[in-house]
Amino acid sequence: MSSRTLEILNQLKSVQSSPYVFPGQRENRPLSNMTFEMLMRRMEVRDATPHGFRSSFRDWAGNETAFPRELAEAALSHIVGNAVDAIQLACTSHPPTSAYLSSGLIDFVAAQPLV
Numbered sequence: 001m002s003s004r005t006l007e008i009l010n011q012l013k014s015v016q017s018s019p020y021v022f023p024g025q026r027e028n029r030p031l032s033n034m035t036f037e038m039l040m041r042r043m044e045v046r047d048a049t050p051h052g053f054r055s056s057f058r059d060w061a062g063n064e065t066a067f068p069r070e071l072a073e074a075a076l077s078h079i080v081g082n083a084v085d086a087i088q089l090a091c092t093s094h095p096p097t098s099a100y101l102s103s104g105l106i107d108f109v110a111a112q113p114l115v
Helices: 003-012 035-042 050-064 069-075 083-092 095-110
Strands: none
Touching: 035 050, 050 069, 050 095
């Protein structure tokens, strides 16, 4: 993870009441898959969708990095290939690799000019 991400997570430890970084409304449950969509509706965002963020991540990973396609798909919780492929990916992927992928995205976004 990026150093800034680690700073934020360390700060959260002092106020954290859930095992999730982004806890849901119910105790010990993550955010709902509808949370981001509802936020965007309340903010009246009409020119973007939650899926668009996921799609942008996938485009970035495929076009701007050398990470394997399977890793980018796994980072989005997509099923890659068949059960044998999934087992092989799980056995050969290391958590630090996906952390480098996320860290790379953070660095990429941080380097972009604000518009």
